[in-house]
Amino acid sequence: MAPLPGDSWTPGPFGLDGSTRNTWSPEKTVLVVVHHLTAANRLMGDVVPIIETSPSIQLVYTTPPGGAFSHSGAAYLRNRGDVVLPWHQATSLRFDLAVAASLGGLEHIHAPVLSLDHGAGPGKLLHRQDGDGPAAPREVVGMHTGGLIAYGRVIPAMIGVAHSHQKDLLARTVPPAAEVAEVVGDPAFDRLVAGADRRAEFRKALGVEEGQTLVVVSSTWRHNSLLGAHSDLPRRLAAELPADEYRVITAPHPASWVWHGHRQVRAWLGGPDGRGPDVIPPGEGWQAALVAADLVIGDHGSATYYAAAIGCPVLLGTFPTDDVPPGSHTALLGLTSPQLDHGAPLLPQVKGALSTHVPERTEWYRSQLTTAPGASAALLRSAMYRLLKLPEPDIPAQNPPIAVPRLLPPLIERDAG
Numbered sequence: 001m002a003p004l005p006g007d008s009w010t011p012g013p014f015g016l017d018g019s020t021r022n023t024w025s026p027e028k029t030v031l032v033v034v035h036h037l038t039a040a041n042r043l044m045g046d047v048v049p050i051i052e053t054s055p056s057i058q059l060v061y062t063t064p065p066g067g068a069f070s071h072s073g074a075a076y077l078r079n080r081g082d083v084v085l086p087w088h089q090a091t092s093l094r095f096d097l098a099v100a101a102s103l104g105g106l107e108h109i110h111a112p113v114l115s116l117d118h119g120a121g122p123g124k125l126l127h128r129q130d131g132d133g134p135a136a137p138r139e140v141v142g143m144h145t146g147g148l149i150a151y152g153r154v155i156p157a158m159i160g161v162a163h164s165h166q167k168d169l170l171a172r173t174v175p176p177a178a179e180v181a182e183v184v185g186d187p188a189f190d191r192l193v194a195g196a197d198r199r200a201e202f203r204k205a206l207g208v209e210e211g212q213t214l215v216v217v218s219s220t221w222r223h224n225s226l227l228g229a230h231s232d233l234p235r236r237l238a239a240e241l242p243a244d245e246y247r248v249i250t251a252p253h254p255a256s257w258v259w260h261g262h263r264q265v266r267a268w269l270g271g272p273d274g275r276g277p278d279v280i281p282p283g284e285g286w287q288a289a290l291v292a293a294d295l296v297i298g299d300h301g302s303a304t305y306y307a308a309a310i311g312c313p314v315l316l317g318t319f320p321t322d323d324v325p326p327g328s329h330t331a332l333l334g335l336t337s338p339q340l341d342h343g344a345p346l347l348p349q350v351k352g353a354l355s356t357h358v359p360e361r362t363e364w365y366r367s368q369l370t371t372a373p374g375a376s377a378a379l380l381r382s383a384m385y386r387l388l389k390l391p392e393p394d395i396p397a398q399n400p401p402i403a404v405p406r407l408l409p410p411l412i413e414r415d416a417g
Helices: 037-051 070-078 164-173 187-205 233-240 254-260 262-270 285-292 302-309 329-336 346-355 361-369 376-388
Strands: 028-033 057-062 097-100 113-116 158-161 181-183 213-219 246-252 295-298 314-316
Touching: 028 037, 028 376, 037 057, 037 070, 037 097, 037 113, 037 187, 037 254, 037 376, 070 254, 097 376, 113 376, 158 164, 158 376, 164 181, 187 285, 187 302, 187 376, 213 233, 213 285, 213 302, 213 346, 233 246, 233 346, 246 254, 246 262, 246 285, 254 262, 285 302, 295 302, 295 346, 302 314, 302 329, 302 361, 314 346, 329 361
Parallel strands: 028 057, 028 097, 097 113, 113 158, 158 181, 213 246, 213 295, 295 314
Antiparallel strands: none
């Protein structure tokens, strides 16, 4: 008889007899909870490399079920060669630490939970669902009561935040959770800054020629994102900007790839003649693209703010203020950045955004993003080792380097002419 789906059980170095077949003898086991592809990018790019080489620590992985994008987290893990536990097994065992970059289901984990952001801090409000009941106030993504408190108790043992004002926000919105908030910096930002001296290498990998201006179109997801509201913009840019002077590359949000399908996204962006811009795949390429960019055309997504915080000129292709927490760093970016007029020619606006850029604002954007610039690797490792009750290694903690980017060309090969 074929086993029921819930009967599967992954063997490995955990559970009552987990050590009997060990080659290595780690002291602690960490469960990495991968809710979706976006969280996977944060965890595997920014967090896991900080601790995975330690012989004292065994990492295992799982994906909570039930979310709209859960399958993307599971698919990501299948391709990595990790020890992956089905959810029912992961919630039946005790671990020494669990690390997550999204909320949902964490109350079922038997371990101290370290909860982290998967973007540039609390910059969006929760989506309001359709329904027959009256509208209620929209909480801030990542700082909502339902994700942080269950059964009369705060779920995470520690909430890692990038900036001290996020602790203040928690104190106003979810007061009990503020007690476990700790500043750990922003590893994505620190990696971007560290990658600045590889700008020429990244530009070469992206096919940017000497003297060309690289325009990166960055979009978050949902209908009010840049691609959701103006899906024709990448193709318009590719058509209106002189090809010998400009290079246009698009970086859609991972959720857009997952929801619509990888091939479909590439087909839409390329268009029927294949003359759309090249595309960054839904992995780590967006970081290198930001470092390489001369201009980022974006929206209220995290990548746009990261671009501003590393000193790249930003032009807002759309900015839905109703979906952004008032007074947040994201809201203030919307107030201080030029807005694209989609009814006007694009080339003069691109040139204008470049010529009117104010580099002096970069430090202000950085100050609103993190209160521990350059320190995230040390702070994150310290936090995880304290939760694990292990002594830290003697060698300095380091953020992993940004990967060299690759491009996905349109599905239809362009005409040579």
